[in-house]
Amino acid sequence: MEKKTIVTGVIGADVHAVGNKILAFALDQAGFNVVNLGVMVSQEEFIAAAIETNADAILVSSLYGHGEIDCNGLREKCNEAGLKDIPLLAGGNIVVGKQEFSEVEKRFIAMGFTKVYPPGTQIETTIADLNEILGIK
Amino acid sequence: MEKKTIVTGVIGADVHAVGNKILAFALDQAGFNVVNLGVMVSQEEFIAAAIETNADAILVSSLYGHGEIDCNGLREKCNEAGLKDIPLLAGGNIVVGKQEFSEVEKRFIAMGFTKVYPPGTQIETTIADLNEILGIK
């Protein structure tokens, strides 16, 4: 079977690099074609990379708390750029402070994200979900 | 001025001796005539000692959690024995578990106690209150 391509990176002015490095490594190990943009990635860079590599999903990390501001509008920009139904996943510590996750989830789904993940999400969960979303068994 | 006499002890089947020893020492230092009955003191022993020494107040400690059962009826027995208005003070960890203290207080006041104290009451507070209750300035 052909490898699925995933664009990953840490959005905005966020420099938390550890989780990104490990996530990229694990996705690679799990058989994905990983395009890792590293930290401090703008919405534009995510989209450009996804187009260029014909990606199957964009996996956005945000750790530092500004995730809500930084992710706002990403779906719209994807649509404009012709990435109409591309799965958008977000995870990390995506909002400021310890908040009720179901509320956070609602806000991100409303912003057009396919799925959002709370702090401490295991790599196994991420991979399993990606497999499901991309129809890999 | 004449020394006031205080009967102290730990009521019931309670063996917590440390606070009792230190309390007795501190009351003595503060100028009271202390009749310390030690640990595992029955209601009857408190009353007998108070009568015998013509005490001005009874200071009941209870640490182990059974204080509510153990203190029940003490006021009535005092009344019967002719210690009609003797001040009854209780302190320590007088109920089982961490409970809203205002509730505990209500129950003890209803049982006829003059004053009750929450866990961690400072010796200074005890002495100041005793002075007030006994009209020492």
Add this chain to the structure above:
Amino acid sequence: MEVKNIKLSDDKFFAERKEILEHWPTGKGVDFNSAVEYQKSIPQEKRFGDKLQMAKKEGITLIQPRAGVALYDEHIKLLQYLETEGEADLLPTTVDSYTRLNRYTEAQTGIEKSKESGRSMLNGFPIVNYGVDICRTVTSALKSPVQVRHGTPDARLLTEISIAGGFTSYEGGGISYNIPYSKNHSLEKTIAHWQYADRLIGLYEEAGVSINREPFGPLTGTLVAPCISNSVAVIESLLAATQGVKDITVGYGQCGNLIQDVAAIKSLTEVTREYLDKFGFTDVKVTTVFHQWMGGFPQDESKAFAVISWGAAAAVLAKATKVIVKTPHEAMGVPTKEANAAGLRATKQLTSMLKDQSFTNIPAVIMESDIIKQEMKCILDKVEELGKGDYALGTIAAFQAGIIDIPFAPSKFNAGKVMPARDNTGAVRLLEVGNIPFSEDLKVFHRQKLEERAAYEKRTVSFQMVIDDVYAIGKGFLVGRPNSTK
């Protein structure tokens, strides 16, 4: 009544047994043979002693809470919660204070009142009132081994029901469950009562069922110098082994100075082994238990977490086989199950995080451990001398003479002359040696250590130091300094 440290004869034991089982109606439910059979049906991973041996072999420290409530279904739920949410490795059943004093009628009132009010009116689980079957319902509902923890001077009936009820470990001893827990019980009596309990466990051993036994290490929990509690632990181990006990966990209550705490566990392990061997009990297994700080706690829960964590760290660095865990509610009252589990999880984090670090062989620990051993030798030699080789007689005489003397103990059979205080680094020393037969060197050592502190604090060595030290941890300190040197 004279009590000697010899194995109880079957005649004596069974005559006494007949009587004991009639103390309360539930005694009738005890049958030795079927109890042995029941115990043998308990799978190995649920046997306390086996789990301890495994931990000892792996060099890890297991965690165990205290817990007990009046109603048995609530008690089961509580223990299950501590097992799942608290990640407890070992479970307890803490017995209420009425049962501890054989006041079963009052315990019954407590059960009834608890049913009425919907909250536990007892500070523990009344094992005797419930009897064998309900105990089996409790112990079989859990995945981990369960131990009975109490404080009962006369625990004969309690022991019978507990072991028949499926508990695989049992705390207590004729000294450690008398002097800190009682006012009027004579040592003659309690040592005899505990010979009974130990002999019963010896009989189980002989029938092929091994029950773990644990003398109560911390005693009054308040500034007990290691040499005192360690000496009591060694004596109770010998008394238990004499009756046929084969699996012993000796304990110590944290004092707070890391070097002293690690040294206390080290000397405790080594000297217990030495004495058991010396008297031919080479087949008795020895493990250790470290109690997180047993004295007054800070009221604030965050601060309590810090004290708990420091206790957890010390236990692991000392390589204790298990650690008994306090809760953030300690200063307030019997904890909720949530608070209990919180203390456990904090402890678990450190028992696993620090398991690969050990302080047992650093020079400062070895030095301090040697001092504790010297002190213990002074005490134990004198006990042996007074008893003319008999540790039961020797112990009784030793308490009478103040050779063993437990600070702050409520018992009238305790001399109460010894006064402990912390030295300038927080280690517990003796300000007043009383009649503890220390060598001159050791006396000078203790005195010097306290003079060092006095000089630093610019005050004289006095009882005020003791008082300050009793409050210190509750107020956020270890050494109770005067305000001027805080």
Add this chain to the structure above:
Amino acid sequence: MEVKNIKLSDDKFFAERKEILEHWPTGKGVDFNSAVEYQKSIPQEKRFGDKLQMAKKEGITLIQPRAGVALYDEHIKLLQYLETEGEADLLPTTVDSYTRLNRYTEAQTGIEKSKESGRSMLNGFPIVNYGVDICRTVTSALKSPVQVRHGTPDARLLTEISIAGGFTSYEGGGISYNIPYSKNHSLEKTIAHWQYADRLIGLYEEAGVSINREPFGPLTGTLVAPCISNSVAVIESLLAATQGVKDITVGYGQCGNLIQDVAAIKSLTEVTREYLDKFGFTDVKVTTVFHQWMGGFPQDESKAFAVISWGAAAAVLAKATKVIVKTPHEAMGVPTKEANAAGLRATKQLTSMLKDQSFTNIPAVIMESDIIKQEMKCILDKVEELGKGDYALGTIAAFQAGIIDIPFAPSKFNAGKVMPARDNTGAVRLLEVGNIPFSEDLKVFHRQKLEERAAYEKRTVSFQMVIDDVYAIGKGFLVGRPNSTK
């Protein structure tokens, strides 16, 4: 652009200054002379450096949180709360991430959005947007000294406004606020920017106002071997001292093995002093800061308390001058004020409880400290060589060559060849030394330490160990063992 480690000339500095103060409208509010006057009016007990010196003299460890929110009145309330309910000795003002990247327009949006939504939409306090007067409102509302903590590669305007705004201590450095905090900033630029910041503080010193400066010790906070962060600290101290800074606090992020942690602080203190003296900066004061574990935390709050407490204990036993405190919310997000105060109170309990215990002179610590010193010497000698005696040039060359190489750093100017992993006792060693110029002996030492672990875990030394170690503390362990050896 070439940057040399020499004191900036007044011409150069003031020309640059003119430009900087125009970066954002609030720059106009800065006036050096009135700022000096304002700083001189701050009472001694509110001066950061003075409080640190007092602590150093008394041998105690002060506690300091991280904290910052978008709205200034909320920020004041937050800090007051941490002072009273958290018992903080020293206060912070943590700056938001937009400000750190000089994105003042976005920070302004954050302020507005926070006003609208009623909750802080910024992860810190936007000092530049608020300007001098509001900063003075903040710093004067508090009883304790306040420090600016950030992570800003180009902090020139931020420094101007902060010091004029009454802050008496300032964190950062050209390396430590670049490599872990940035992707594209060159070291030439950030070192130059921080020469500006340090020169500004030098000017305050010359005007009679002493500002405490703190290089950011923990770097990426994740398995940074002590020799790496210590070397950076020494270099940043030299760079700062060259610009006239006179009061430096060098830092280290806890790794988790107590011996290594104490040794790290010991070697850090001694080598920093040695190098400052060597280059003639004998009048520069040196204190230390210990950061509680800076990597991934456990989600569970009780477990987080345990990690916090262990960090507090290590800080005190190492005799660090202050400790930076984590909170039970660490794994989740920016803490509430209650969670922040809870972490502080837990830490306070141990900084006061353990203040009379020290591990700085035990043999194992001295041995480990000697190793760190040897490692630092290898690195620092090479930096000096590459820079032909100039530590600015040397540092830039050293990063290029991977002589200094910070694990997990996001910067493209970091070689990223080094891979750290824990040895069998949890001490951080180097699995992949990269181009760090260790002697053969040291290389063998690191390799042996990791082979020891590999043998114990019955697997080969590999990157999987690194991954396992990154997760370990979050999962309750220190060493990331494979499931088979857990």
